[in-house]
Amino acid sequence: GESVGLHLPTLSVQEGDNSIINCAYSNSASDYFIWYKQESGKGPQFIIDIRSNMDKRQGQRVTVLLNKTVKHLSLQIAATQPGDSAVYFCAENIDSGGSNYKLTFGKGTLLTVNP
Amino acid sequence: GAGVSQSPSNKVTEKGKDVELRCDPISGHTALYWYRQSLGQGLEFLIYFQGNSAPDKSGLPSDRFSAERTGGSVSTLTIQRTQQEDSAVYLCASSRDKSNYGYTFGSGTRLTVV
Numbered sequence: 001g002e003s004v005g006l007h008l009p010t011l012s013v014q015e016g017d018n019s020i021i022n023c024a025y026s027n028s029a030s031d032y033f034i035w036y037k038q039e040s041g042k043g044p045q046f047i048i049d050i051r052s053n054m055d056k057r058q059g060q061r062v063t064v065l066l067n068k069t070v071k072h073l074s075l076q077i078a079a080t081q082p083g084d085s086a087v088y089f090c091a092e093n094i095d096s097g098g099s100n101y102k103l104t105f106g107k108g109t110l111l112t113v114n115p
Numbered sequence: 116g117a118g119v120s121q122s123p124s125n126k127v128t129e130k131g132k133d134v135e136l137r138c139d140p141i142s143g144h145t146a147l148y149w150y151r152q153s154l155g156q157g158l159e160f161l162i163y164f165q166g167n168s169a170p171d172k173s174g175l176p177s178d179r180f181s182a183e184r185t186g187g188s189v190s191t192l193t194i195q196r197t198q199q200e201d202s203a204v205y206l207c208a209s210s211r212d213k214s215n216y217g218y219t220f221g222s223g224t225r226l227t228v229v
Contacts, residue, residue, distance in 0.1 A: 006154055034217070043119070043206050043220030044158070089157060101146065101165070102174075103218075105157035 008087060010110045019077040021109045024092030032093040033062060034103065035075045039086045047075070047088075077111075085113045110114060117141075119221035121207050127227045128197055136192040136224045140209030147190050148218060149182060152204040161205075162165045163213070164190060 021068040025033070031052040036044035041087050050057045050064045050073075057064050073090050087110050091103040121222040128134050140147050147226040149161040164184040175181070179197075184190040194201055208218035217225050 031158050041222065043208070043222045045220070046217045049217065091158075101148070102171075103158075104160075105150075107155070107157045110214055 008108050008110045010112065012112045012114060013080050015082060015113055015115050017080055019075075019080045019084070019111060019113075021075045021077075021088050021111065023075075023106050023109075025071050025090070025092045025106075026067070027092065027094050027104075028087050030092040030104075033064070033066060033073050034091045034093075035062075035073075036089045036091060036105075037084075037086045038089065038108070044089060060087040069076060080111075080113050082113045082115055085111055087091060087111070119219050120210055120223070121205075121221035121224050123224055124222065125225045125227075128229060130199060130228055131196055133193065134197055134226065135197045136194075136205050136207075136226070138190045138192070138207030138209075139203070139223060140188065140190070141219055142188075142193055143211070144209035144219075145187065145212055146210045147184060148208045148210075149192050150206045150208065151176075152206055152223070154203070159190070193224075197226075199228050202226055202228045208229060 034049040037047050038044045048059045048062050048064050050066050055066050063079045064102040065074045077084055087107045087108040090106045093103055119141055122137045147164040149181045150158040151161055152158050162175055162182045163171040164170045179195045204221050204222040204223040208220040210218045
């Protein structure tokens with residue numbers, strides 16, 4: 001299996017429960033945030049994004065919350081399914097002198113869904 | 116193609132050898148990115164190509180690393196005189212332009228230097 005998860009924060013939930021994955025960011029100038037899902041042996045897959053002028057955005061079974069005051073981002077997954085098991089990364093965009101295409105990634109959280 | 120294609124998917128090489136990693140972006144995507152993912156870590160930016168503009172190489176960790184993009188499409192990341200600390204998964208992504216942050220990633224090349 002994918003050994004990258006062994007060193008990551010982990011979250012274990014029961015199938016059907018809601019999951020909350022948290023991410024802290026450090027740069028108050030960040031204005032765009034993305035959550036990615038990475039399954040074993042695959043590249044990261046875009047889940048949902050949010051801009052800094054919003055504090056909440058909803059997708060299909062997922063919700064992203066942004067708290068700029070404490071520089072905190074969370075991903076909520078409703079009715080978690082076994083197929084949701086993966087490593088989840090938050091990423092932020094820091095616009096520095098026009099280099100606004102670079103994303104800075106967190107270290108990820110391993111989500112395990114127990115049937 | 117339908118997605119970003121990377122080759123090889125796995126590469127084992129001896130310390131000191133050179134390696135080339137290939138990325139085929141999605142057709143029509145003008146922006147191409149290389150990131151590196153070390154064990155238990157997030158993704159580290161390496162290099163960015165946008166159309167015919169000069170690439171942003173600011174993330175390359177040493178002069179042993181280089182990349183090129185021919186004809187605005189296929190990109191090759193070359194690592195010379197590989198070291199054990201180069202072992203990682205090298206991920207390529209593409210997007211329509213630099214304002215589209217929702218990159219599409221390939222599955223990566225897992226490089227192991229022994």
